[in-house]
Amino acid sequence: MNNLNTKKLDQIIKAYKGKPGELLGVMGEAQKASMRNYLSQDTLFYIASKLQLPASQIYSVATFYTFFNLKPQGDHCIIVCRGTACHTRGSKNLLRSIALTLGLKEEDLRENEKVFVTTKDNKFTVKTVACFGQCALAPVIDIDGKIYSHMTEAKIRRLIRQAGKKKV
Ligand code: FES
Incomplete structure (x- = not known):
């Protein structure tokens, strides 16, 4: 995984498991924890597989909300x-x-x-x-x-x- 270590991502997923807004919470925290404040393709696929959701659904959420970044951000x-x-x-x-x-x-x-x-x-x-x-x-x-x-x-x-x- 190029943008996020899976151990950290697993911790984030565990913290939001079953809570309201689980997906948005996981995606938001994953972005914050990334090196350049973005959700890489690998990260999106990892979240999709762990939450057992279609990758297309994760991608739709990532592109719908302007606060999610799909490219590395400057400081x-x-x-x-x-x-x-x-x-x-x-x-x-x-x-x-x-x-x-x-x-x-x-x-x-x-x-x-x-x-x-x-x-x-x-x-x-x-x-x-x-x-x-x-x-x-x-x-x-x-x-x-x-x-x-x-x-x-x-x-x-x-x-x-x-x-x-x-x-x-
Ligand atoms: S046009 Fe609405 S805030 Fe700029």
Whole structure:
């Protein structure tokens, strides 16, 4: 298993056995315990076999909930909302500014496509979502699980500098 040791995974499965929300709990803990905060294919298959569920069901859950990651994550995660309200209030420029600050390439931010890119040093992952459901606060960004509203390019550059200094 490349992303998670099976001993740890067995402990997680045992801890959630028969409890409400067993599958979500196991998947969430498995992701947290992984090296780069994601659920590898091996991990998904392992959970499926241990819980005696079809792999397709596990995969559906993993892809339905945005907090599950199917790719390795950087030390810090920046999620930019690209919904209509955020778009009209400048989220595209915010995304460009983030890319510039982190040295990402313009082609990593393909228009009309979901963005998922990690810097070469694995320090930052940048993603987009369709809507955080907080449109009145647009433009909205999530950094490491904390929502920031009325974001500006100056603010995001400052937050990136601060996040980069934090020990992970
Ligand atoms: S469009 Fe950005 S929070 Fe809804």
